Amino acid sequence: YMARQLRIEYEGAFYHVTSRGNQKGKIFWEDGDRKMFREIIKRTKERYRYFLHGYVMMNNHYHLLIETPHANLKQIMQNINTSYTVYINRTKKKFGHLFQGRYKSYIVDKESYLVELSRYIHLNPVRAGIVNKPEDYIWSSYRDYLHRGEEDSITNMDDTLFLFSKRRNVAVKKYKEFISAGITGNSPLENAVGSILGDEAFTERAASHIKVYHDKSEIPDIKRIRKRLEIKDIVKRIADHYDINPEDILRRKQATVNQRKIAIYLSKILSGKKNVEVGKIFGITVQAVTNAVRDIERRKDKDKKLNNLTSLIMKKIEG
Numbered sequence: 001y002m003a004r005q006l007r008i009e010y011e012g013a014f015y016h017v018t019s020r021g022n023q024k025g026k027i028f029w030e031d032g033d034r035k036m037f038r039e040i041i042k043r044t045k046e047r048y049r050y051f052l053h054g055y056v057m058m059n060n061h062y063h064l065l066i067e068t069p070h071a072n073l074k075q076i077m078q079n080i081n082t083s084y085t086v087y088i089n090r091t092k093k094k095f096g097h098l099f100q101g102r103y104k105s106y107i108v109d110k111e112s113y114l115v116e117l118s119r120y121i122h123l124n125p126v127r128a129g130i131v132n133k134p135e136d137y138i139w140s141s142y143r144d145y146l147h148r149g150e151e152d153s154i155t156n157m158d159d160t161l162f163l164f165s166k167r168r169n170v171a172v173k174k175y176k177e178f179i180s181a182g183i184t185g186n187s188p189l190e191n192a193v194g195s196i197l198g199d200e201a202f203t204e205r206a207a208s209h210i211k212v213y214h215d216k217s218e219i220p221d222i223k224r225i226r227k228r229l230e231i232k233d234i235v236k237r238i239a240d241h242y243d244i245n246p247e248d249i250l251r252r253k254q255a256t257v258n259q260r261k262i263a264i265y266l267s268k269i270l271s272g273k274k275n276v277e278v279g280k281i282f283g284i285t286v287q288a289v290t291n292a293v294r295d296i297e298r299r300k301d302k303d304k305k306l307n308n309l310t311s312l313i314m315k316k317i318e319g
Contacts (some may be wrong), residue, residue, distance in 0.1 A: 007105070008195070008206055009071045014110035016117050016189065016197070017073075019081060019103040021060040027098055028059055033088070034139050037062070040083045042154050043297055047269050048076045051156040053114065056124045056140035063121045067110070067156075077103045106189060107206050109198030110159075116188040118160050119179050126183055134179060145175055229317065231267045231281050237317045238263045250282060262310060264289060265296035270317060 021027040028034050034057050041064075045052060050072070053065040066073065085098040108117065122145075125137035134142045144155040161171035164178070189197060196203045232246075238259060239246040248256045249263045260282070267278050268289060275289040282289070300307045 007074060008107045009068070009073055011071045012067070012069055013071065013073065013206075014067045014108050014114070015065070015073055016106045016108055016121075017064045017066055017077065017103055018061055018105075019077075020100045022097045022100045024060055024100070026060050027062070027084075027088070028057055028139075029092065033091075036087050037084055038154060039301075040080055040087075042152075043083075044076055044079050045154060047293070047297075048072050048079070049269070050076055051159075052141070052154055053156055053160055054118045054121045054141045055155070056121050056137075056142075058124060058128065063124065065114075065117055065121060073105065077105070104195075106192050106195050106197050108196075109202040112199070112202075113188055113197055114160055115163055115175075115178065119182045119185070120187055120189075122179055123183055123185075142179070146172060229270045231271050231273060231278065234267050234270055234317055235263050235281075238266065238313060241313050241316060252283070261292045261296055262313065264292040266310065266314060266317065268293050270314070 019027075028037070037057060041052065041055070044050075048068075049070055051067040051069070053067060055064045056062065066076065068076070081099055081103060088098050089095055108114075122134045122140055122142040125131050125140065126134055131137045134140070135146055141155040141157075144153045145157055145161070161168065161175060164174035165171040191197060193203055196206050198206065235246050235249050239249055242256075242259050244256060244259065249260050252260070264278060264282055264284075267273070267281070268275070271278070275286040279286050279289045284292075296306075296310070300310060
């Protein structure tokens with residue numbers, strides 16, 4: 001019997017997370033599976049507001065470098081692994097566990113280990129003998145770094161690149177050299193004490209669940225993290241956008257059913273409140289909140305107009 005891994009969550013925590021296939025079995029069979037996994041990550045990023053500094057998808061496991069401004073790693077990982085398992089069981093006609101137990105996470109001192117872990121993750125396919133150069137492997141975030149990330153990139157690269165240079169093209173060149181220099185290096189995770197990777201002072205801080213251990217103002221991406229907003233303010237801004245009364249959104253009305261769903265969806269992802277709290281304000285059950293959020297997410301994937309509309313309203317709300 002293995003003891004359950006200690007889970008440490010606090011605002012601004014930084015993690016190296018990995019999940020392996022059950023009995024070392026495959027978790028990705030074809031490109032479509034990897035595309036779906038990336039899509040699921042994109043969706044969870046919108047919903048849970050975290051940063052993804054790097055990732056790689058191998059045949060029987062994956063690695064993620066995640067930063068959680070809202071102390072919600074458990075929710076994020078449950079959503080990713082459950083959604084992906086459901087997809088695999090449905091499309092591959094499988095059942096039961098896809099992953100070997102729970103995901104494994106290390107809480108990491110970002111200032112000391114961000115670039116080391118970034119390199120370790122991006123060199124996985126090279127060490128496994130799948131490719132000779134990391135840029136030849138398309139199922140990792142390395143190409144995002146080299147090409148500065150396309151429009152739909154799921155990777156947050158600024159923090160890593162800024163450590164090399166404030167000028168983007170210089171940073172990319174130096175980062176590439178740094179990656180190449182470490183092909184034979186060991187995993188930084190070998191230095192971890194239990195599930196904590198950092199010096200003695202960091203280990204003590206992490207273990208005592210200190211809320212924030214760095215000055216957020218120094219970090220480019222954290223500056224841009226969305227503020228937690230009150231649901232009533234979100235509803236008011238949506239009502240203003242549609243030029244209707246907020247009460248028409250809060251009450252069930254046939255004429256405003258779509259605006260109401262968008263309001264429930266944005267209230268959930270922008271307020272950081274639990275479904276039960278969102279449900280109370282809209283006078284609906286926890287399940288109805290889940291259904292509304294899922295419905296908008298599913299429709300956004302197919303309907304570009306709706307996707308643009310929700311993004312526009314979100315920008316207005318966040319000012």
